[in-house]
Amino acid sequence: MIFTKMHGLGNDYVCINCFRERVEDPPGFARALCDRHYGIGADGLILICPSKVSDFKMEIYNSDGSVAGMCGNGIRCLGKYVYDYRLTGKETLSIETKSGIRNMHLHIQDGKACGAMVDMGVPRLNAHSIPILSEKDLVINDPIEVQKKNYRMTGISMGNPHAVIFSEEINGISLEETGRELEFHPRFPERANIEFCHVTARDRMEIRVWERGVGETLACGTGACAAVVASVLNDLTDEEVIVKLLGGELSVRWDRKVNHVFLEGPAVKVFDGVL
Numbered sequence: 001m002i003f004t005k006m007h008g009l010g011n012d013y014v015c016i017n018c019f020r021e022r023v024e025d026p027p028g029f030a031r032a033l034c035d036r037h038y039g040i041g042a043d044g045l046i047l048i049c050p051s052k053v054s055d056f057k058m059e060i061y062n063s064d065g066s067v068a069g070m071c072g073n074g075i076r077c078l079g080k081y082v083y084d085y086r087l088t089g090k091e092t093l094s095i096e097t098k099s100g101i102r103n104m105h106l107h108i109q110d111g112k113a114c115g116a117m118v119d120m121g122v123p124r125l126n127a128h129s130i131p132i133l134s135e136k137d138l139v140i141n142d143p144i145e146v147q148k149k150n151y152r153m154t155g156i157s158m159g160n161p162h163a164v165i166f167s168e169e170i171n172g173i174s175l176e177e178t179g180r181e182l183e184f185h186p187r188f189p190e191r192a193n194i195e196f197c198h199v200t201a202r203d204r205m206e207i208r209v210w211e212r213g214v215g216e217t218l219a220c221g222t223g224a225c226a227a228v229v230a231s232v233l234n235d236l237t238d239e240e241v242i243v244k245l246l247g248g249e250l251s252v253r254w255d256r257k258v259n260h261v262f263l264e265g266p267a268v269k270v271f272d273g274v275l
């Protein structure tokens with residue numbers, strides 16, 4: 001089986017072309033090949049599949065084998081893959097995901113895709129659609145206790161569940177403890193991705209992300225989008241923000257007129273391999 005290792009700002013994926021390859025047990029396969037000691041090493045597995053409703057279909061599995069609905073860094077990797085490997089000549093693509101169809105426009109340099117602008121769709125704010133257990137409809141600046149500390153979270157679904165916590169001390173937080181416990185907090189029936197977010201200006205923020213099913217990652221596209229939506233809802237930033245993550249910067253814009261979030265960032269191929 002041929003695979004391609006790719007990443008978006010260090011959020012790394014093993015990509016498999018399912019037009020050519022067949023993967024029997026994707027969750028087990030993801031666990032084995034994402035292992036950084038006994039496998040290839042990655043945050044997740046992306047299957048690039050045919051679609052009846054879009055140009056391509058993206059299936060994504062976290063490194064613990066769980067299924068995810070959407071992946072902002074992964075979808076750019078998929079775009080680069082299908083363009084560079086000539087599965088398509090189109091620069092504007094529609095991609096079927098578990099959370100709906102997403103459109104993206106590839107950035108091309110020297111005949112190869114180097115990144116993309118992705119329409120990440122409508123942010124879902126209702127507690128039940130994230131899902132977060134809550135007596136209120138919206139979960140904005142809502143208290144949550146973990147590790148005997150009180151935090152305030154804002155809940156958003158970007159096709160996957162996120163809880164955004166604003167703090168000036170994101171580098172002092174032990175994500176290994178706090179992030180993990182929050183991921184499995186009883187208020188998140190499907191677990192959650194957790195963003196710790198420090199706003200540094202109306203158009204800039206820094207975030208660290210604890211990803212559901214993975215752990216701390218160098219970047220998370222849906223996480224960056226959720227953080228910007230949360231910061232607008234809490235009136236901490238404007239709608240267009242540069243998000244600095246451990247692996248680099250993403251550009252996010254929440255267009256309130258159409259209520260869609262747009263994400264722009266790079267996509268990189270690391271190597272091809274054979275299993």
Ligand SMILES: N[C@@H](CCC[C@H](N)C(=O)O)C(=O)O
Nearest residue numbers: 068071072073160220221222
């Ligand atoms: N890194 C991704 C998100 C991957 C899925 C996530 N861990 C989940 O389980 O929802 C991104 O760039 O968006």
